[in-house]
Amino acid sequence: MCIGDNMFAILIHIYYHNSWEKIFAEKLRGLQQYSPILMINLCFTHPQNDQLISTIKKDFPEAFVIRTPNKGRDIGGKLALIDLYIKTKQKADYIVFLHDKASSYLAIGEQWRTELFRIIEPNKVKAIIDQFATAANTGIIGVNDFIRDEFNKKANKFESPNNEKLSELIAKYHLRITDYRFVAGTMFWIRSSIIQKFFSKHSPLACREILEEGNFTDRYTGTFTHSWERIFCWLANDQGYAIKGI
Amino acid sequence: MLINKWLITESFSEIRHHQLPVALLLALDKEPVEISELYNTLQKMPQRSFSILLSGGYVPPEKISDTYVEKIIGTFFQPCYYLDNYHPVLFLDGSSLASTSFCSRLIEKCKMQGLQILTLEVKNRQGDFETNQFAYKLPSGYINYDAIVKNWLCQYLEKKNPSEIHLLLSETQRAPTDIINVEQSLAEQESYKIANLFHEKQKLIEEYEHELDLGKIAEKSAQLYLTMQKEQTLTNVDWYYREYEILPGWYKKFGHLIKVLTGKRTFRSLFSNNAKKYKH
Numbered sequence: 435m436c437i438g439d440n441m442f443a444i445l446i447h448i449y450y451h452n453s454w455e456k457i458f459a460e461k462l463r464g465l466q467q468y469s470p471i472l473m474i475n476l477c478f479t480h481p482q483n484d485q486l487i488s489t490i491k492k493d494f495p496e497a498f499v500i501r502t503p504n505k506g507r508d509i510g511g512k513l514a515l516i517d518l519y520i521k522t523k524q525k526a527d528y529i530v531f532l533h534d535k536a537s538s539y540l541a542i543g544e545q546w547r548t549e550l551f552r553i554i555e556p557n558k559v560k561a562i563i564d565q566f567a568t569a570a571n572t573g574i575i576g577v578n579d580f581i582r583d584e585f586n587k588k589a590n591k592f593e594s595p596n597n598e599k600l601s602e603l604i605a606k607y608h609l610r611i612t613d614y615r616f617v618a619g620t621m622f623w624i625r626s627s628i629i630q631k632f633f634s635k636h637s638p639l640a641c642r643e644i645l646e647e648g649n650f651t652d653r654y655t656g657t658f659t660h661s662w663e664r665i666f667c668w669l670a671n672d673q674g675y676a677i678k679g680i
Numbered sequence: 681m682l683i684n685k686w687l688i689t690e691s692f693s694e695i696r697h698h699q700l701p702v703a704l705l706l707a708l709d710k711e712p713v714e715i716s717e718l719y720n721t722l723q724k725m726p727q728r729s730f731s732i733l734l735s736g737g738y739v740p741p742e743k744i745s746d747t748y749v750e751k752i753i754g755t756f757f758q759p760c761y762y763l764d765n766y767h768p769v770l771f772l773d774g775s776s777l778a779s780t781s782f783c784s785r786l787i788e789k790c791k792m793q794g795l796q797i798l799t800l801e802v803k804n805r806q807g808d809f810e811t812n813q814f815a816y817k818l819p820s821g822y823i824n825y826d827a828i829v830k831n832w833l834c835q836y837l838e839k840k841n842p843s844e845i846h847l848l849l850s851e852t853q854r855a856p857t858d859i860i861n862v863e864q865s866l867a868e869q870e871s872y873k874i875a876n877l878f879h880e881k882q883k884l885i886e887e888y889e890h891e892l893d894l895g896k897i898a899e900k901s902a903q904l905y906l907t908m909q910k911e912q913t914l915t916n917v918d919w920y921y922r923e924y925e926i927l928p929g930w931y932k933k934f935g936h937l938i939k940v941l942t943g944k945r946t947f948r949s950l951f952s953n954n955a956k957k958y959k960h
Contacts, residue, residue: 478757478766478794478795479766479890479893479894481887481890481891481894483759484727484759487726487759488726488727491726498723499723499726499759500757500758500759501757501759502757502793502794503793503794503795504794505793505794510794514757517750517754518719518754518757521715521716521719521751521754522716522719522720522723523716540912637746637747637750639750639753639754639793640746640750642793643789643792643793647794648897648900649897649900649901649904650904651904651908653908
């Protein structure tokens, strides 16, 4: 199939200031043949934002860049980008979520990111778009090894510190979920219609309000931010779509 | 900058055509239906300064729309939105505006987004020197820079933390000859030179304080990650003990023989610590 301009939008959250050059710039240059819509969120309080924005705009003049406070980590950044995507009336078929995941507490943090970034390898992009085109029920495509399921059917609860917050959010957004799988790391392709449909009813910025501020973990207690990491994928299931792995 | 000049405009499409930083006039009771043009325009001018001037009277709480508030917050996220010490600057045209439900709601919603905004009440008279806020929207082309700068100096020396000086100009005021002449002579005035130095020093202090805050956050994160790594190491050691160390010695020795037989360890390494241990 033919891949047209602006067929997909890439929404990127950047926390670390050197990530643009270190992680993204070259990978995105490799995707220029597809002319994706680029939307990038930077950390509000970074002193070198102006220089970084100039560099990004020099490389990709059509890129949209915003800066938001460090709230909800990459999830908060992605919600702010969805707000921008909707308010600027973008019309892509698919949205790709990425961020400069470092997982500094893990020796294999960088390895995880490399694995997750396989979804934007130029030779995978066409295959992914083909898969969306041929399987109408595919809502999300992510890296197979990162598709997880924490739901314990017998106990009817999530085997995660986020159990209570997940239940709270599912009830709040009236989600009907039959498949609790999600892409850990929140980097995946998703049909934009799924995002448009949910966030036309629930403002992305209102969803962002409840997220935690600063740097934190869900290792000890659950967080709304880590719960949203799962909810993102369940939006597809709620609308009748499935997750596929590559 | 100590003195900032803003050109007031009501039209989204006009913003790009002006050379001066732009203050977009928004009325409290008139929510812009369409915001995409504004956001798309602001994205084309990341290096220019932009701000919002809110005007209007009382809006009943029930009429305050969160969509309007969120549209304004979305502009604070734009790279060109003017920040003072990392706080978006919002001009309020009217002394009672700050106490309106709309502004309270906006400030509250900003906090929920992790943002602290700096609201500056715009004065319409040059002699109004009672507060530490220095934003002016003057009816005539005459601007008494001398009085404004001297008052700013007084406020600074009294440690009242004065805001930067903002002059919001209408289209007709943007470049009258008398303003340009006065501005050119301003740089020679002693009071201005001193005020400017104080302002630059203040900016440096704020920048260092900010970097210190960022350093504290980074250290806190590093401590958290270190704690997590230590816990992980303890878990790994515990796993090793229960899975391997707990086995009898003869069983472990037999295991090493199996490693040699399956090619995972060299035969010589069974007898010498100096021999190469692993084949791969």
